[in-house]
Amino acid sequence: MTEQQAYDALARVMDPEIPTISIVDLGMVDEVRVHASHVDVALLPTFLGCPALDLIEEAVQKAMPGAVVTFRNDPPWSTDRITEAGREALRQFGVAPPEDVVRCPRCGTEEVLSENLFGPTRCRSIYYCPACRAPFEAFKAI
Amino acid sequence: MTEEQLLAAADDELMLGHRDSEWTGLAPHVEADVALSSLAQDEMAHAAALYTLLSPADPDALACGREPTAYRHAPLLEVGGRDFAFSVTRQYLYDIFEEQRIRQFLGSGWPELRAIAERMSREEKYHRMHDRALMAALGDRLQPALNRAWPLALGLFEGTGLAEAEWRAVVVPELTAWGLIVPEAEPVLGRTQHGPDFEELWNDLTGLFRSDPSRHW
Structure with a gap:
């Protein structure tokens, strides 16, 4: 799997509470590392202790079997990270x-x-x- | 910034979050209900982040597995009962205090704490906007609640290394502008000894966890 393919897979993982926006457009993806055996995905939680994190982790693993998901608070997520496509997706919702x-x-x-x-x-x-x-x-x- | 101060901060957030959550379904009107439930979730989440920092392996045990005497929250946060005016006033007095505390976190030498504080700070600005709008709308009707909350709020500073004068410089002019008279009182201290309200809170908050401490929630 290439890094681009990994990002494409993540772009199909939708926010559980706003199903029109992907975690990529939300700006949650901080780092993707492709290894021979698996992919490491580091995500930034949108809100501290967001209750949807477990669901998002499961969805990432479903989209990319074997993915290892970690959450980090540094750098802090901010709404500035939401992409233009993401903003349009929010309006659609x-x-x-x-x-x-x-x-x-x-x-x-x-x-x-x-x-x-x-x-x-x-x-x-x-x-x-x-x-x-x-x-x-x-x-x-x- | 000591671990004891961080634990006090986490305990403050947990107790306030619990008390706010008790309004869910019972607040005087639906918008207040939504707001208090959301405030409760925010405070609980901030507590969880701080407990995780202090005890990465088992934050739940730190949050819910201690004996009552080992909790370090200020007495203001444990007060229960169905007094909406008190809850509004407490939230305001505490959130201004917390703004100061978050600045202290942001200045700490602990990068993970600074990152959490950065996030807390962005969420907390909504708390203060909400608190101020309610305080201004309710005005002098909050006087009995302020009389009750004020000495307890002064007790927030115990052991925190934060300057009460800095907090007063914010809250006194605002309270006055809202038609309230700032009481003269001595602080009620008690981060190391808790009252009967906490006994009830502790039973409610930790009962499920204590029923099976090995379970992962």
């Missing part, structure tokens, strides 16, 4: 990507109301879009 100005993922307006800085998962806040007359979630900018 109805979640506003992390930006200084929160925009409605449906109509794009900045005229939105903050409902709750916290949400259904630790990485998301809740907003309301008066134009769409609907609530939406936004990825916290951390």
Whole structure:
């Protein structure tokens, strides 16, 4: 297996809570090392103690049998690591990507109301879009 | 930065996380419920990261396997009961203290601790925004809660090497602006001796772990 093939396999591993975004587009992959016998994958957890880590590890091993997954906190993950494709994938899922100005993922307006800085998962806040007359979630900018 | 100080930090986070989690399903309105549940998860996760740093082989045993007298949290964090105003006020006073503590971690000579502190710091800014919005909205209705929480909050500093004056410089002007009167009180110390609220908390928090310490959760 080449490094490119390993990255291609990882690009098919989706976040368990936001199934439109891959762990590559989330910026979770810190290092990939291809050995003759197996592949080492070092991932950066998005939030400290994120409860989805076990699921992600399992999914990586399914995509790349024999992969050895480790998690590291250094360098610290930040929402700046989410790729442009990843930001689009978040919008597709109805979640506003992390930006200084929160925009409605449906109509794009900045005229939105903050409902709750916290949400259904630790990485998301809740907003309301008066134009769409609907609530939406936004990825916290951390 | 000593291991004892780090253990105190982990215990503070664990106890607050546990107390916040007790509001899940019971907070006065749904948004507060969501927020407190999320705050609880954050504090628990921060505790887990610190316990893992202190005891990489078995963080669960460190978190849940000690006798009550071996815990090092401040008395503020063990207070239970269904007092929402107290919970809001405690969270604010503690989160400002924690901001200072995270700066201390960021200045430590321990790279793994600095990396964790960096992550905590980014998550905690949401805590403070939330705390301040609630404190401002509730204003002087929080006076009885502040009177109760204040001496306990002063006790946070015991043994931490952090300057209370630095914390006061932030919280006193803010509390005053929200229409609250800052009480004059002596700190309630007790990182090494805990009250009846902790007995109940400890039983609840560690009971499952103690029922089978060899099990991996």
